[in-house]
Amino acid sequence: MPRKPRFYLPGVPVHIVQRGNNRDPIFFDESDYTTYLGWLKKKHKKGSDPLKEVVGVLLAAGSGRRFGSDKLLHALPNGELMAVQACRNLLAGVDKVLAVVRPGNEVLVECLKAEGAVVEVCLAADQGMGASLAFGVGASASAFGWLIALADMPSIAPTSIVQVANALRTGELIAAPSYQGRRGHPVGFSSDLYRDLISLSGDIGAKSLLQSKKDQVYLVKCNDPGILMDIDQPDDLKLLNHK
Template identity: 25%
Template sequence: MDRVEGSRESIKRDLAAIIVAAGYSSRMEAFKPLLPLGESTVIESSISSFLEAGIENTIVVVGFKANMLKPILEQMDIKWVYNKNYNEGMFSSIVAGVKSLPSHVKGFFLLPADIPIVRHQTIDILSQNYDKHDIIYPVYKNRRGHPPLISSKLFPEILRFDGQGGLKALLKKHNDSALHIEVDDEGILLDMDTYEDYLMICKKLKAISEKQQKLQMKAT
């Protein structure tokens, strides 16, 4: 096994990803995780980013319409966790996800399911420094995005937190010790709050796919 492959195996072993897909999708008027995106769905695209980066310990937190998501997750052999308190908001799903992590995990990526086109290369870049900082954020054109990589050092604090202001409020306390890494990935900023957002993401994904196809044709 060469050094690169050995490093990738270490990442698989030490890191996890929590994808939150338990919400109501109320502003969208459609269940966002199952909307079509490219040749798959939003939730499958979100999961694939981590699997392609070697993060096999990927967990999806389900709640609203869990029965519709479970068959897809089981077909992909992805672990899911049911958050019975999903009506309390995203932080309750994050807590459910953290509680489900294996004891050996040293950090986790956090991604809402409606941010579906993060490049796997971005996850690779963040992973390289996972053992040196409590929080690592990807940044695109000076704007911080998802998924942050959160050290296991913060797990006890997350589980004790009362949830006021959500995880963002908790992580804000650690801004001085956080690492910000500039990445060439607009996808870290693109979420699907509205149907117009969804259409824009579909358009951007199509443009990315067409660009990749052209590059492949040039290479051959």
């Protein structure tokens, strides 16, 4: 029997349940969710609000000294390169990704461009994460807000990224995902903090800014341990198998 026509109220969100016949599942692993979110994103762009564009700034300019080699080009257990997987997850949750890389890493540049990211080379990358972050925000100054993501965190679920981006769009000054009471990545910043962000320097990223605004950080609860998993040493890769 056909369903009755649905009615919609202007400006009221619609809750859509996606499932197969007889309530069978249609998503079986993380790649299914990522692909589906990508399709939704492409369709959404036609009617999206350009004034609320959230840019994902992917920090991929580290040297990887503790890892012992260029970890961002290291293959994960699923066969994908670390930075490529992190970029792909970020792209599924924001309007645009701007990847910040260090000079001379042409292989990484081409890999990230192939994923659809805009890639910018930060000549001051050796000055630390704060310098790379400030550079990335400055290179996307017209954004409504920014999600600052790390290229050595390839296990963050795209759904977590979407939730943080939406928190910025609804007016939060700073937003971040949390898992079991611990704040993780990516951290989102409103454009109201543009001047603060482009003034960052050193190797501690935005920690000083987060500390000064700690009462204004909105935490998004996520059932996603990947928001806490960064890969600093080869042994950390074992954690990915236990996510």
